[in-house]
Amino acid sequence: MTVQGWFQIVLFFVVLTALTPLIGGYMARVFGGERVFLTPVLGPVERLFYRLMRTDPEREQDWKGYARTVIVFNLLSFLALYLILRTQGIHPFNPQGFHSGTWDVSFNTAASFVTNTNWQFYAGETTLSNFSQMAGLTVQNFVSAAVGIAVLVAVIRGFSRRSGKTLGNFWADLIRSLLYVLLPISLIGAFVLVSQGVIQTLGANIDFTTLTGAKSTLAVGPVASQEVIKELGTNGGGFFNVNSAMPFENPNGISNVLELLLILIIPAGLTAMFGRMVGSRRQGWALYSAMLILLVVGVVVVYAAEAHGSPAQHAAGVLGGNFEGKETRFGITNSALWSAITTVTSCGAVNAALDSLTGIGGAVPMSNMMLGEVVFGGVGSGLYGMLLFVLLAVFIAGLMVGRTPEYLGKKIEARDVKLVMIGTLAMPLLVLFAVSLATATKYGAPSLFNAGPQGFSEHLYAYTSQANNNGSAFAGYTGYVQPNSPGNTGAFGITYADIAGGLSMFVGRFVPLLAALAVAGSLVSKRVAPLGPGTMRTDTPIFVVLLIGVILLVALLTFVPALLLGPVVQGLTPQLF
Amino acid sequence: MRKDLISSLVAIVALTVMFGLAYPLVVTGVSQVVFPGRADGSQVKKDGKVVGSRLIGQDFSKDQSLFQSRPSPTDYNPAGTAFSNLGPNSKDLKDAIVKNAAAYLKRERPYNRGLTKAGIPPDAVQTSASGVDPQISVANARIQAGRVAARNRLPKAKVLALVKDNTDNRALGLFGEPGVNVLDLNLAIQGATR
Numbered sequence: 001m002t003v004q005g006w007f008q009i010v011l012f013f014v015v016l017t018a019l020t021p022l023i024g025g026y027m028a029r030v031f032g033g034e035r036v037f038l039t040p041v042l043g044p045v046e047r048l049f050y051r052l053m054r055t056d057p058e059r060e061q062d063w064k065g066y067a068r069t070v071i072v073f074n075l076l077s078f079l080a081l082y083l084i085l086r087t088q089g090i091h092p093f094n095p096q097g098f099h100s101g102t103w104d105v106s107f108n109t110a111a112s113f114v115t116n117t118n119w120q121f122y123a124g125e126t127t128l129s130n131f132s133q134m135a136g137l138t139v140q141n142f143v144s145a146a147v148g149i150a151v152l153v154a155v156i157r158g159f160s161r162r163s164g165k166t167l168g169n170f171w172a173d174l175i176r177s178l179l180y181v182l183l184p185i186s187l188i189g190a191f192v193l194v195s196q197g198v199i200q201t202l203g204a205n206i207d208f209t210t211l212t213g214a215k216s217t218l219a220v221g222p223v224a225s226q227e228v229i230k231e232l233g234t235n236g237g238g239f240f241n242v243n244s245a246m247p248f249e250n251p252n253g254i255s256n257v258l259e260l261l262l263i264l265i266i267p268a269g270l271t272a273m274f275g276r277m278v279g280s281r282r283q284g285w286a287l288y289s290a291m292l293i294l295l296v297v298g299v300v301v302v303y304a305a306e307a308h309g310s311p312a313q314h315a316a317g318v319l320g321g322n323f324e325g326k327e328t329r330f331g332i333t334n335s336a337l338w339s340a341i342t343t344v345t346s347c348g349a350v351n352a353a354l355d356s357l358t359g360i361g362g363a364v365p366m367s368n369m370m371l372g373e374v375v376f377g378g379v380g381s382g383l384y385g386m387l388l389f390v391l392l393a394v395f396i397a398g399l400m401v402g403r404t405p406e407y408l409g410k411k412i413e414a415r416d417v418k419l420v421m422i423g424t425l426a427m428p429l430l431v432l433f434a435v436s437l438a439t440a441t442k443y444g445a446p447s448l449f450n451a452g453p454q455g456f457s458e459h460l461y462a463y464t465s466q467a468n469n470n471g472s473a474f475a476g477y478t479g480y481v482q483p484n485s486p487g488n489t490g491a492f493g494i495t496y497a498d499i500a501g502g503l504s505m506f507v508g509r510f511v512p513l514l515a516a517l518a519v520a521g522s523l524v525s526k527r528v529a530p531l532g533p534g535t536m537r538t539d540t541p542i543f544v545v546l547l548i549g550v551i552l553l554v555a556l557l558t559f560v561p562a563l564l565l566g567p568v569v570q571g572l573t574p575q576l577f
Numbered sequence: 578m579r580k581d582l583i584s585s586l587v588a589i590v591a592l593t594v595m596f597g598l599a600y601p602l603v604v605t606g607v608s609q610v611v612f613p614g615r616a617d618g619s620q621v622k623k624d625g626k627v628v629g630s631r632l633i634g635q636d637f638s639k640d641q642s643l644f645q646s647r648p649s650p651t652d653y654n655p656a657g658t659a660f661s662n663l664g665p666n667s668k669d670l671k672d673a674i675v676k677n678a679a680a681y682l683k684r685e686r687p688y689n690r691g692l693t694k695a696g697i698p699p700d701a702v703q704t705s706a707s708g709v710d711p712q713i714s715v716a717n718a719r720i721q722a723g724r725v726a727a728r729n730r731l732p733k734a735k736v737l738a739l740v741k742d743n744t745d746n747r748a749l750g751l752f753g754e755p756g757v758n759v760l761d762l763n764l765a766i767q768g769a770t771r
Contacts, residue, residue, distance in 0.1 A: 253753020
């Protein structure tokens with residue numbers, strides 16, 4: 001740990017906090033249907049989309065209609081992506097001549113990108129054609145992020161509206177978040193990244209002879225355009241297998257800090273948008289504060305743990321930080337900062353090898369995800385997940401003081417709390433079940449790379465990551481066997497890991513999503529009680545503390561026994577396995 | 578339901594055209610015009626032939642008179658990247674570090690009297706994340722400078738000056754960590770010995 005390192009971390013969060021109200025205010029205007037500075041350019045494109053889709057953006061939907069459109073759209077998106085992957089061999093933009101994917105890995109990959117997870121059982125540069133990367137994955141990077149934002153906007157309307165039954169029009173929310181939010185930031189971000197050295201080309205790989213006479217090949221492709229939306233949409237699926245550790249994805253300190261900002265900017269900005277939409281910016285800042293505190297604690301722990309070095313390194317007599325699986329240009333500081341940020345958000349892009357983090361350092365990314373991806377979380381999905389926890393906190397506080405719980409003036413009743421419980425507990429249940437099955441039966445074994453507690457950690461990490469739609473991995477874990485022959489022939493998937501993982505991603509995405517929409521549907525028509533002296537304030541530091549307590553209690557405590565068996569054991573012992 | 582199906586199908590086609598084809602092609606076109614060298618991978622040429630990319634590390638172990646890259650779990654393959662994925666308490670990781678440290682000491686100690694295991698910079702014996710880290714730490718480069726100077730019959734002060742010239746400092750003086758670009762540095766060393 002160095003003073004310079006701490007300074008970088010503090011500076012980063014200052015910049016993020018300053019940008020939050022700006023982007024939040026902009027998004028509030030976009031989703032309020034107001035004119036913004038991009039309207040003259042994008043308005044006609046927006047209307048063209050509505051005309052092609054034969055939909056009327058003014059026609060509002062109730063929560064069931066909204067949910068149905070979301071499900072139908074995602075189902076078809078999944079089928080389209082699955083088809084692209086299965087027929088890759090016949091598409092254009094395939095300079096390396098890669099063959100089509102196997103059914104189980106394609107299932108996992110399609111589920112992964114449609115649910116905004118971007119878990120990767122395949123290795124991008126040795127498996128996928130440029131066409132699959134662009135028309136398949138990049139599209140879903142945009143669309144899955146926009147679906148998250150759209151659903152969040154609908155959920156917020158459930159809180160902010162005072163009457164009626166409708167939550168907005170899904171297509172309008174989807175198209176607006178794509179055109180006004182994701183596209184402009186992506187375009188600017190992509191050019192800045194290319195200016196730093198991120199590659200962007202459709203040419204074939206470049207063969208060359210190294211300075212000392214060895215033959216080698218540079219794998220190239222349209223990286224920058226995918227890199228930027230990979231961060232911005234909290235997707236995380238890299239063009240290269242080693243993701244943002246690859247210099248062609250993340251060449252220097254500037255690209256690194258920009259990519260980190262891209263990961264957090266929308267989830268952070270959405271808290272400010274929430275504040276504006278419900279008419280009290282303090283409510284937005286309260287949620288932002290709770291998120292920031294939980295994130296910063298994680299950063300501090302992982303930074304300290306990594307700077308201390310690993311048991312294996314100490315046993316070998318080498319001093320200094322744990323540099324295994326870390327890049328020189330990022331060092332301990334930026335690898336630690338990134339590893340915490342990529343896991344509180346559901347991004348999952350990495351710039352260092354998570355599998356090689358120290359025991360305690362590796363426990364941080366894992367527990368970050370176990371919080372349910374509500375600390376910033378995925379774009380949109382993070383905040384609607386957080387709102388479920390807010391309702392839970394309000395409910396628990398209401399029980400303690402013996403009052404009917406209210407949030408933003410709306411009564412929280414038995415049906416709402418039941419939905420909240422389904423939304424918050426589905427994920428832990430799912431993860432623990434899938435991990436137990438993988439550990440207790442023979443089906444999980446072929447996926448493991450490390451032995452002992454680290455092997456268990458790999459299982460735990462894999463299903464936690466997939467069920468929370470994060471997508472980062474203890475990357476020794478695999479569901480895909482890469483052939484040695486060129487062009488991808490002879491590859492096969494590990495069916496259990498692919499299918500169990502794919503199903504985890506679907507359940508982890510859509511159960512909380514539907515629960516949040518249902519809650520919003522129930523809240524939207526409720527009358528707003530005026531603020532009285534007996535009202536419990538939800539924009540005060542004490543509520544922030546309560547909220548953090550509830551999140552830790554519900555989400556993390558469920559996982560403590562599992563965490564003890566894996567990363568904590570390794571963090572506490574110098575023994576090698 | 579039927580209406581949702583039709584709208585969804587149209588949306589998927591239209592969005593694929595816009596975000597899957599138009600968006601990456603526009604970014605590619607503009608990048609190729611505005612940043613031609615960088616968009617193509619910052620290739621480095623020597624005598625008119627591509628010898629690598631300044632962003633991609635390569636293996637220099639065949640020529641012990643040059644600066645050496647960090648250990649790589651993939652044999653420095655930029656077209657098939659992977660982490661070592663060895664866990665923090667892994668015996669295999671310890672064995673690998675022991676082996677790398679012994680090799681490092683054997684190579685550098687003759688030119689750095691008193692160098693011990695405890696003095697080895699951690700980046701020199703632990704594998705990078707990408708396997709093609711183009712940089713080594715400044716401390717690592719300064720240790721290797723003794724050997725490179727002696728093998729190339731250059732004054733050590735000259736080699737240290739070249740190390741300094743080829744150090745990428747923190748971006749804007751703020752972000753990231755300083756590192757020495759090994760390919761650039763080795764090309765500079767070769768230039769100086771000519």
